[in-house]
Amino acid sequence: MNAEETLQEWFPLSFQAYLKQDWPNAVLHMGRPLVVWRSAEGTWFAQDDMCPHKLAPLSDGSITATGDAIRCSLHGWQFQGCGTCSMIPSLPANASIPGNKKYAVRSFPIRQRGDCLWIWMDPSVPPDENHPRMQDASWELKNGYQRELPYSWDFLFENILDPTHVAYAHCGVGKEFNRTEVDDIRENHVTNLQTRSNNLGVQLKFDRTINGRTANETWDFLYPGVWFLRRNTSETGPAGVIVASPIDTNRVRIMSGQYNPNPPPETKKKQSWKAKLQRQIFTVVFHRSLNKFFNSDAFLLRYPQDLIAAACSENSNPLSHYELASPADQGTVAFRRWHRQRLGGKLPMANPSLLPKIPRQIHCRTHGRTTQQQHYYDTTTGGGFLGTAYAILQQLFASISHGTTGQCGIGSSGSFGGSKVVAGS
């Protein structure tokens, strides 16, 4: 796979719920600053976050009243979803916009499958509309869990092809590992591990005993960033799925949902308040437990990544630094070999020379959070109904204990469900 072919893929970008629907979003994706926006008709677009006029970030602009173009906030130039410049306000009234590509902004094709947006990162090649993730209804993932993690894309997939870390690194998280200590990994062990690799990715099969019960598991990694977990089911059955893309060289954005080969038909029944409350409680619990899960090994993964980066040049092979002793480490070996053979040990990145890496964080004016952080915050603390109730209780509690009604609750808190969030924009 050469550098161009690496980008000729559909990369997972975001669930819809993590993006503002009627305002431009700044999204750092594969090292490239993008503006992602939605037209009034509901079509999503992604473009370089840089106005061709004087390079202002388009993500600071707005959607036009007609809803079919994005307007730069510096001098009001407008761009359609295809990137063509459709308005230069300072031109004389009778002048037309010169039909020159240099006035256009670069656009990247986006397709929506279920609630998940996928982006084609090589605009010079027509996107593959026949790709299984574009055609297969199983890939219509519903809005699920999304988060940015403080380590790189390759360390994520190396780690989630390493089943023996789970009992220790995630000890005490969830009912399967509900202990404060694991003294003996044989209580929670992996046997008969076999690996298979091809151009598309890596597959692991093994038996895992958790709290006395043994299950056969199949874990699959597929380029450019899909991971399946299947337990005691066929390879074509439903699966837990994680999809992920690099944010930059040190961070990865993950999305988790349910892959279902036989999705039930959509019912458009109006939901009762009880069903809505149940759903919101489920979302809070689901997000909280996944956050705990991913928090518990974040530092354990970033530390070796930084050690290896500090010790040697770019693209060094982590396998040359590891001492792997067990047959159960074969997932790590298989992934790293695949990574070197298919990607030369590099990350799939789309960092352009023109767009510098500018550290920034776009803040929501009311809450001081990015949209992604706001959604993450809402889903982990119960924004909306639960969040409001929580804020009222907090205010009441503060006024009782301190005799004050000062600011507290979701609007002013700086913590995100007790866990640190790394902004990707």
Ligand code: FES
């Ligand atoms: S910089 Fe965007 S219109 Fe001038």
Ligand SMILES: [Fe+2]
């Ligand atoms: Fe883990």
